[in-house]
Amino acid sequence: MQIDPSQHISFQRSVGKSLLILSLCLPFVMIGLFVATGAFDAPGSQGDGLIVGLLCVAFFGFLGIYGTIRLIKNPRQAIEIGPEGITDTRISDRTIPWSKIIEITTWSSRGSSMIMLELEPEFAKSLNQSKFYRAYKFANRLVGAKGHCLNPVGYKVSFSDFSNIIAEYATAHHSPAMED
Structure with a gap:
């Protein structure tokens, strides 16, 4: 791709x-x-x-x-990735800037994989998250998933392509998560 x-x-x-x-x-x-x-x-x-x-x-x-x-x-719900960052309305209506993503990891459990975004704490507090997403995030934390999860299940993209795209954009836009 x-x-x-x-x-x-x-x-x-x-x-x-x-x-x-x-x-x-x-x-x-x-x-x-x-x-x-x-x-x-x-x-x-x-x-x-x-x-x-x-x-x-x-x-x-x-x-x-x-x-x-x-x-x-919302049948046309989308995950948008661009030079500014990632927008996933399941998490928040706000765009998550690349500069605020301090770690990008993959987490898997029982055959399902997710991209986990660790955000700067101050920025994470400022996100306007829905009650459903907060409950979902709490449940994920109970089973060991840390951060904000991006899961492309139900979307028109494979997990491996989704993961590669996020890594390419994060690298190109100098996310702290991609610095060595």
Whole structure:
């Protein structure tokens, strides 16, 4: 893939990939409903399956509904990369300047990889992050992911191309993350 770091690149959300990811919630809702019926309860357990099943239905049902609403409200959501920095509206409406990115790493867990951006602390505090993203970031921190994650899942770009593009732009625009 030819990269020109003086140009802007925009990666659009793939509606097909997003729908596929959202469709994965449905089997878990169905499993939750099945477990809630008590089919797996041990004799005398007093409805433990009901609690687990309802939690499964609530969690995956919420994810599916929330994801569908986000897709309907903003089907053309994009990650934009340019000479000024990175804009990912899932994190913030503000552009993250290359000069404020102090470390770029890759983090993987259970077959999913993400680009992790460590930002200057003062700048990171100034980002206007949504409540959903803050909760997502907190959950990532609990499993060991540090920083702001950029994950191209559901977008029209492969992880390796996405990673290479970020590295090229960060190098070309003198991000502190790329200094030795």
